[in-house]
Amino acid sequence: MWNERYKGDEFAYGIEPNDFLKSKYAYIPKGGKVLCLAEGEGRNAVFLAKQGYEVTAVDLSHVGLQKAEKFALKNGVTIKTVVANLADFDLGKESWDAIVSIAAHVPPPIRKKLHSQVFDALKENGVFILEAFHERQLKMSGIGGPPSKEMLMSLDELEVELHGLEFKIAAEVDRHISEGVHHQGESAVVQIVAMKKVTI
Numbered sequence: 001m002w003n004e005r006y007k008g009d010e011f012a013y014g015i016e017p018n019d020f021l022k023s024k025y026a027y028i029p030k031g032g033k034v035l036c037l038a039e040g041e042g043r044n045a046v047f048l049a050k051q052g053y054e055v056t057a058v059d060l061s062h063v064g065l066q067k068a069e070k071f072a073l074k075n076g077v078t079i080k081t082v083v084a085n086l087a088d089f090d091l092g093k094e095s096w097d098a099i100v101s102i103a104a105h106v107p108p109p110i111r112k113k114l115h116s117q118v119f120d121a122l123k124e125n126g127v128f129i130l131e132a133f134h135e136r137q138l139k140m141s142g143i144g145g146p147p148s149k150e151m152l153m154s155l156d157e158l159e160v161e162l163h164g165l166e167f168k169i170a171a172e173v174d175r176h177i178s179e180g181v182h183h184q185g186e187s188a189v190v191q192i193v194a195m196k197k198v199t200i
């Protein structure tokens with residue numbers, strides 16, 4: 001499905017970064033290493049690379065990531081891409097200054113396994129930034145997000161899954177989204193900025 005969605009010249013979610021990421025990326029230590037999960041065509045990865053970060057983008061879709069690489073070159077930056085299924089992707093240990101998750105909707109068992117790795121995968125003072133469609137999205141007029149409740153997210157669940165991180169922002173928000181043709185209109189989202197603080 002994703003390769004099919006990305007095969008045209010248009011960018012399915014536009015070429016601008018996600019609004020929440022754009023407003024919060026300054027939490028990420030300057031020049032740091034950033035992993036963008038389920039990054040698709042690279043709009044967020046390229047934005048972060050343009051801000052001076054060293055960005056790796058992972059996604060299931062090789063078509064999306066090829067487009068992301070070309071988009072990076074067009075913008076005068078480079079990003080590293082990894083074609084992988086998040087179901088068995090190893091985030092590593094103390095590897096990232098930030099992990100970014102924008103509309104990265106996967107089945108709950110995969111999401112829980114992924115999120116259970118986030119604390120260890122971040123360096124000290126590393127940051128996790130997430131925006132995803134909330135379960136209430138099913139009742140909203142906006143377009144975007146998977147059509148089943150189980151693939152959507154809620155703050156209660158995420159706070160449990162991301163246990164150990166210090167939450168700076170943890171909110172369920174209704175907002176107008178305009179990202180390409182596939183994310184449009186009044187939408188319900190969950191937003192998180194959380195940090196890895198190590199206490200000795």
Ligand SMILES: C[S@@+](CC[C@H](N)C(=O)[O-])C[C@H]1O[C@@H](n2cnc3c(N)ncnc32)[C@H](O)[C@@H]1O
Binds near residue numbers: 040104
């Ligand atoms: C709604 S798009 C969001 C893309 C990007 N984060 C953005 O904001 O533009 C969801 C992405 O999740 C990816 N994806 C879905 N399931 C995945 C999985 N199991 N492993 C890796 N990527 C996956 C898809 O290929 C797609 O690019």
